[in-house]
Amino acid sequence: MANPPWSPARTPAFWILGGIGALSTLGVIGLTVFLAVSAPRAAAVSLPLAVVFAAFWLAALLGPVDPVERRPVWLVAAALAWGASVAVAVGAAGGYVTDLLLAKAIGPSFAAQWGPAIVAPYAEEIGKGAGVVLVLLMGRPYVITVWSGALYGAVVGVGFALAEDVSYALTAADDVLPDDAGAAVSTLLLRMAVPGLVGHPLFTATAGAGIAYAWLRRDRSRRHRLGVLAAAASGAALMHAVVNSPVAAGATELLATVPGSSAMAGYLLVVTGAAVPALRWLQRTRRADARALLAGAAALAPAAIRPEEVPILAGVRTRLASWWRIRREHGAETARGAARLSRAQLRLAAASVRPYRGYAPTGPYGPAPTVQWWLDEAVAARRALPQAAAAPPETGPDVASGRATTAVAVTTLAAAVAGLLCSPVAAVALAGAVALRWRRGRGRLATTAVAAAVAGAYCALATVLVNALFG
Template identity: 30%
Template sequence: MTAPHHPPASHRRLNAGALVDTQAPVGVDGFFQPRRAAFWLFAFFLANGVFSMVSNFYLGYRVVPTAVLLATLLWTLYALPFLLFFRSLDLFEQHPPLGFAMAFAWGGFAACYLAIPLNTAVESLSSKLIGPQFTADWGPALAGPINEETLKILGVILLIMIARTQFRTILSVVVLGAMVGLGFQIVEDLLYSVNTAIQFPYTNQVIPVGLMLLVRGVITGIWSHALYTSVAAFGVGYFITRRHMPLIRRTAVAIGAFALAWFLHFFWNSPWLQNIGGDGISGMAVLSLAKGIPVLAVGYLLWKFAGHEEGSQLRIVADYYIDDDLMTPEERDSLTSLRERRKMRRHLKKTHGRKAARTLHRLQRAQLHMIRVCEENGAGIPAARAAQDITALRTDLDAATT
């Protein structure tokens, strides 16, 4: 865990008083880094990916315009609950939202653009070397994990190389991976929807889109690319944040996490257990549960570990920079845990109503935001402005509870 930079004693704690002098940043890189090769690699493949995907959708639009428009709308709406879930975890206050947007774009455009020809090449090679039947059964289990997991984790690594100090905890990298995977999942599903509509034996353009939403969204979408890539990203996060650990251990964890993500993807795409639920939608749902629950369990455990480490880092920064008038000892204890933050809100809702609970939630998010600002910039003007926001929200909270 990276310890925060320690400012001079006179600036060590920030209260709600006057603005303090600007401190030198604790260490945070922006995402515009034209002097770094990683920035240009990211921009090159992203630009090519955007051009390729837009071209594909335009060609599809000329054939099945209703399907393209409907699929775009539905899969956009489908992504919203995932983003709201991340929002409910207060992650956008703790980590840079721009980095998450760039991660989503990499997964949705660059990784998809690169994966399409590579998957075709792997399956073609498999068919020639082993046989068409083997490729039909095992091709997706080989091509998907090999190409897609590599391309997705490459996006995570490039973003970290671009903004090296933006991602200081394991959780920040895990969420970065989840956003890459979510972007890949949404755009891939959109492509499947359009291609299915083109190949659909009837002229109806709505039914194939609905079928894809049911199969790839409702039945299988919960345990998909977002989880795989977050598992692989856990290893990258461990590698870059555990600098005090031996290099061989950090490398082993990074390789092991990627291998685990690869296996989870392989297990999902493989024909194993394919007869467990029988035929039809119900059989597909049973198979999805049988394969998906282990994936979900692994993801939950890694996210829980990363969240615990994140809480420890939050407490270190809060104790070092922020005075009790902005963050009471009770609030410090609760801010390190999502469960404790929610527990405080539930208690306040019972005693003082929904409005007070919502105000407390806004206060908690402002406090988390201030912790990130302090860690990035020290006790400078941005932190003082965040302190003023907290003071105003605390006044609103006092009014809501009296």
């Protein structure tokens, strides 16, 4: 007798997450309705803006950031709902109790100054981390890679940031004037821009990657897996503590005394410096997992995915560079055919590991219909391409492109560092980054310069936003 198909309703995590999530969602909805009734104009402006912000985050996470694996909508919705409901409730309750204990143990002044940096990271990260664990348990067949834990953790963080930002915005609407929509929008925009990328999605993505690593990497020793989990959880709490700490505010006040400096330069320098190791680790994890999935699909269907194409398909930048090369050498029509082939290859890799109607996608009776469909599509797209366009480039993505590119990279890097301290210079850094990409720089120094230029431009935009809202 055949085994019944897998279903999330047969897992205890489904009922735990559903029951606790339903109760917490009712509480969060009730609080939001109460705040919206007290400030209807502010709510009418802030709520749609917050939803657009969350939709942008989700589109980025499920699209360019995660091009290989396809995430089930119900699992993404569960992660988002947990972050916007249960995690917020756990963080608020735990933070309140811990803050009282800190005030009694050390003093009210210390708790008021350092409480957000000590209490909030642990209370909130525990609530969000528990949601990541339940989501991974509920969707076990869909959790193939360590990057899956990072992505679902980021979705939980998006839900948490959505609920928290809305509550802060609606509370700020009644601070000075009753139902002040301008104050609500200003608060919401500021919380979206600062810390921006270095916020709750990154915190929970780091912890989620550690949870998935400890669970999935059975080829490593238990001590190693638990060490990675402890390092990831500690890193998430540390980044959260730095964002909330008086150190970042003190750095802002210190650099604000320098003539011509950016208003948010000190804050962004501190919080970004703490986040760089986590960002680097997550980037390497995403690329390694994508290569592993694509290599498995290439072994399953060598006619659709060649081994030499795996490194190109695994990275967003490498795919775009390959597409531009084909467009430049063979024309727009051939480039569209290459894009069709890449899309079919990525969908094939995703379908080859995703359960089909509760069963494994491949087995003794042949591949699932979705696997076969994308396999045929990839083979047809390859046949429609000219032989020269289908071949990968001879130079890899890490090969430098000459002295001129190195000179532009060094200049861009120097201008970007200066742009972190002086907003007008960030425009020069951004122009240098554009010139660098125009020359198709591929070295490590080129990548570093582009990242620094983007950071400088982001600092300038954050400064303009702060000055426009509160200047």
